[in-house]
Amino acid sequence: MKTLFAFLLSLCCCCAQAGQFNVLVFSKTGGWHHDSIPAGVAAIQELGKLHDFSVFWTEDPKRVFKDEELSKYQAVVFLLTSGDILDQPQKAAFEKYIKAGGGYVGVHSAADTEYGWPWYTRLVGHMFQYHPANQSAVLKVEDRNFPGMDRYAPRSLVTEEWYAFKPATSDQLHYLLSVDESTYKPVKGMGTFHPISWYQQYDGGRSFYTALGHLPASYGDPVFRHHLYGGIYWAATGNTFKAE
Numbered sequence: 492m493k494t495l496f497a498f499l500l501s502l503c504c505c506c507a508q509a510g511q512f513n514v515l516v517f518s519k520t521g522g523w524h525h526d527s528i529p530a531g532v533a534a535i536q537e538l539g540k541l542h543d544f545s546v547f548w549t550e551d552p553k554r555v556f557k558d559e560e561l562s563k564y565q566a567v568v569f570l571l572t573s574g575d576i577l578d579q580p581q582k583a584a585f586e587k588y589i590k591a592g593g594g595y596v597g598v599h600s601a602a603d604t605e606y607g608w609p610w611y612t613r614l615v616g617h618m619f620q621y622h623p624a625n626q627s628a629v630l631k632v633e634d635r636n637f638p639g640m641d642r643y644a645p646r647s648l649v650t651e652e653w654y655a656f657k658p659a660t661s662d663q664l665h666y667l668l669s670v671d672e673s674t675y676k677p678v679k680g681m682g683t684f685h686p687i688s689w690y691q692q693y694d695g696g697r698s699f700y701t702a703l704g705h706l707p708a709s710y711g712d713p714v715f716r717h718h719l720y721g722g723i724y725w726a727a728t729g730n731t732f733k734a735e
Contacts (some may be wrong), residue, residue, distance in 0.1 A: 512565040512727040514539065515555055516548040521574025523600060526706040531570045533600065534710035538720045544727070556581035558588075565727035569601035569705065574644050576604060588608055589696035594731035596724030598719070601632040602654065604733045616689055617656035621678050625652050625706065629673035630687065633666045637690065637731060638669060639721015642714045643645070649665075651704035655681050663691040668718075689717070690725065697726045 516535055518528050525531075532548050535628040541548040549555055549565075556577060561567070561584055577585065589595060595614055597604075603619040605611045612618050630649040635641065653670055655677060674681045688701040699722035709715050725731060 498542040499564065501524070511544040514547070514727060515561070515564040515567045516546055517550070517555070517567060517572065518548070518570040519550040519572055519576045520600075521572075521576045522603060523571075523573045525571040525600060525705065526625045527705060527710065528571050528575060529706060530707040530710040534716055534719070535568065535570070535723070538716060538723070542720060542724070544723075545679075547555060549682055550600060552577050558673060559586050561585065561588040561593065562591075564593070565597055566723055568596040568598065568667075568723065569604060570598045571600050572604045572662075573600045574604060575607070582608060582611075583622075586694075586705060587599045589614065590694055592696055594697045594729075595693075595699070596719075596722050596726045597698070598648050599652075599654070599702055600702040602656065602700065604700060610626050610694075611624045614693055615700055615711055616661050616698065617686065617700075619654050622652050622654050623676060623678045625650060628653060630670040631669050631671055632667050633686075637665075637667055637721060638724045639718045642717050643668070646671075647714075649703070650706065651703055651709070653677065653685075654701075654702045655679065656686065661691055661693065663693065668703075681734045688722075690722070699726050 516532060536546050597615050602615050602617060604620060625649055627650045629646050632640060632643050632645050653675065666686050666689045670685050670687050672685050690699040703709060703715055
């Protein structure tokens with residue numbers, strides 16, 4: 492009875508069985524651990540129910556970062572990961588997965604992960620450098636022609652831990668969102684263009700990143716959740732469209 496209960500509980504907590512595609516959510520931390528991880532996991536599980544895709548969540552890389560397991564998923568979400576979290580065989584399996592056409596979604600501190608892995612830094616596109624205290628600022632739409640961007644106003648007031656980034660590690664990035672530095676107090680700032688979200692085709696696969704998602708309450712914002720789903724959808728399927 493106890494074994495059956497544990498099995499049923501694991502299905503409820505970790506995996507929402509559905510049909511559109513399969514997503515792995517990975518939230519292991521080797522550095523800063525965000526309090527918003529449970530809210531992020533719950534939001535993606537709810538998006539899975541709403542949009543009919545399966546979600547499996549784990550913080551155990553030994554369980555999933557191997558060829559036969561990764562092949563089950565069309566996208567892997569690095570949800571608020573940080574620090575060094577994969578060993579060399581696990582890194583090799585993930586590189587093979589992307590090269591075979593897999594999708595990557597990085598959320599917030601996914602850009603504060605595996606600095607010493609050059610392939611991963613290019614996959615992300617920009618790596619985290621510093622941030623100020625949480626502040627409200629104006630978020631700007633750079634490109635609406637991408638899934639999940641249609642609900643953003645051209646300029647909207649958003650409260651976030653505004654990451655500033657190191658220079659781009661890829662010249663293939665397509666930028667979706669930026670923050671207007673004149674509307675808050677950055678530590679140093681990135682200048683006239685401060686990106687927040689982008690995507691790219693990378694090494695045979697697809698990569699989407701958003702720096703939003705620091706605060707637990709962000710995952711209750713329907714506009715942000717739609718943006719997050721758009722990135723997951725594109726990473727998993729490669730489908731895009733032109734906004735009306």
